[in-house]
Amino acid sequence: MSKQILILAGDGIGPEIMSAAERVLGVVNEKFNLGLSWEHGLLGGCAIDAHGVPLPDVTLKAAKKADAVLLGAVGGPKWDTIERSIRPERGLLKIRSELNLFANLRPAILYPQLADASSLKPEIVAGLDILIVRELTGGIYFGQPRGIRTLENGEKQGYNTDVYSESEIKRIAKVAFDMAGLRGGKVCSVDKANVLEVTELWKQTVTELAASEYPNIQLSHMYVDNAAMQLVRAPKQFDVIVTGNLFGDILSDEAAMLTGSIGMLPSASLDENGKGMYEPCHGSAPDIAGKNIANPLATILSVAMMLRYTFREETAAKAIEDAVGKVLDQGLRTGDIMSDGMTQVGTQAMGEAVVNALA
Numbered sequence: 002m003s004k005q006i007l008i009l010a011g012d013g014i015g016p017e018i019m020s021a022a023e024r025v026l027g028v029v030n031e032k033f034n035l036g037l038s039w040e041h042g043l044l045g046g047c048a049i050d051a052h053g054v055p056l057p058d059v060t061l062k063a064a065k066k067a068d069a070v071l072l073g074a075v076g077g078p079k080w081d082t083i084e085r086s087i088r089p090e091r092g093l094l095k096i097r098s099e100l101n102l103f104a105n106l107r108p109a110i111l112y113p114q115l116a117d118a119s120s121l122k123p124e125i126v127a128g129l130d131i132l133i134v135r136e137l138t139g140g141i142y143f144g145q146p147r148g149i150r151t152l153e154n155g156e157k158q159g160y161n162t163d164v165y166s167e168s169e170i171k172r173i174a175k176v177a178f179d180m181a182g183l184r185g186g187k188v189c190s191v192d193k194a195n196v197l198e199v200t201e202l203w204k205q206t207v208t209e210l211a212a213s214e215y216p217n218i219q220l221s222h223m224y225v226d227n228a229a230m231q232l233v234r235a236p237k238q239f240d241v242i243v244t245g246n247l248f249g250d251i252l253s254d255e256a257a258m259l260t261g262s263i264g265m266l267p268s269a270s271l272d273e274n275g276k277g278m279y280e281p282c283h284g285s286a287p288d289i290a291g292k293n294i295a296n297p298l299a300t301i302l303s304v305a306m307m308l309r310y311t312f313r314e315e316t317a318a319k320a321i322e323d324a325v326g327k328v329l330d331q332g333l334r335t336g337d338i339m340s341d342g343m344t345q346v347g348t349q350a351m352g353e354a355v356v357n358a359l360a
């Protein structure tokens with residue numbers, strides 16, 4: 002099997018967190034004799050600067066050829082005012098869509114060492130381990146028509162279309178049910194079926210699939226507004242949450258704060274054959290870019306997810322996760338997860354600490 006990775010560091014803090022993650026990747030590759038090799042490409046604002054588009058053909062071609070893509074983050078104020086269709090974020094959406102990465106896994110796990118850093122009281126979050134399964138290549142992010150038009154009275158109007166077909170709903174629900182079967186056996190499907198037809202169909206389809214193929218999974222449904230509330234009221238009631246593109250985007254940032262910081266949240270975006278793109282859930286954090294203070298752990302934990310889901314190297318994946326636990330045990334913290342009595346370190350020092358813990 003070829004074992005090729007394409008690394009796209011991206012913009013803002015992307016290059017900083019990726020350089021720490023790449024050090025970790027290099028060390029596990031040698032230690033576990035994984036035989037992985039990687040090359041670098043451009044996606045996002047850096048690609049616009051070099052090629053005029055956020056997803057150059059050369060990047061897309063390399064991504065299609067690779068077995069996995071490791072991404073930092075894209076975007077930033079520099080590119081916020083350019084023509085909408087070629088903004089950095091459109092490059093990210095296009096690569097997700099072109100690679101058919103419909104299943105976005107966003108685990109929100111509270112490392113016990115970070116109980117103080119969580120936004121919630123320790124007793125509410127202790128032992129938290131939720132998996133958000135977000136549909137990633139459909140819904141309102143991709144629905145047509147979309148745009149900003151001028152009405153007859155001269156007023157401008159923005160519009161988007163939320164759309165899901167039964168097959169799209171079924172394939173993401175299957176992922177959620179399969180994942181739940183390997184964990185706590187519970188799936189909560191989040192929708193707004195009381196208002197939106199598209200999610201009425203979502204709810205119906207998920208219910209039918211559960212009844213016909215997953216009788217052993219405990220399925221519940223929740224409206225997204227209540228789910229947002231329940232996530233901060235009693236997050237441990239959830240095991241796997243399955244939801245559409247937009248709701249999943251929002252709920253996963255919310256879940257991040259339960260774990261201490263969005264700098265702790267990795268993700269995997271998978272196609273039907275195990276190919277994946279792996280990236281932290283956070284963005285390019287322009288407010289802290291270039292300062293060597295960003296938390297690289299979400300990206301490092303994304304490397305672990307890549308080893309687990311694409312390369313099936315569970316031992317190496319677990320070794321990275323354990324090494325992250327060790328550096329937290331040592332009291333090392335980047336600014337976003339800092340608390341009393343701990344030692345504050347920068348991005349690269351945190352990466353080196355993980356490398357040392359792996360040794």
Ligand SMILES: NC(=O)c1ccc[n+]([C@@H]2O[C@H](COP(=O)([O-])OP(=O)(O)OC[C@H]3O[C@@H](n4cnc5c(N)ncnc54)[C@H](O)[C@@H]3O)[C@@H](O)[C@H]2O)c1
Binds near residue numbers: 014076282284337
């Ligand atoms: N996957 C991606 O590439 C991705 C994801 C989200 C946002 N974005 C883009 O990133 C840019 C900034 O977006 P935003 O400010 O809404 O979200 P963001 O996630 O970049 O930042 C939100 C807040 O979290 C902090 N933060 C984020 N990552 C951190 C880390 N690793 N360590 C410490 N603190 C961290 C930031 O400093 C900021 O205060 C936008 O252009 C947006 O479109 C890209």
Ligand SMILES: CC(C)[C@H](C(=O)O)[C@@H](O)C(=O)O
Binds near residue numbers: 090093094
């Ligand atoms: C940058 C943006 C397009 C992206 C999304 O909304 O999917 C981001 O917020 C994410 O969570 O990966």
Ligand SMILES: [Mg+2]
Binds near residue numbers: 250254
């Ligand atoms: Mg997001």
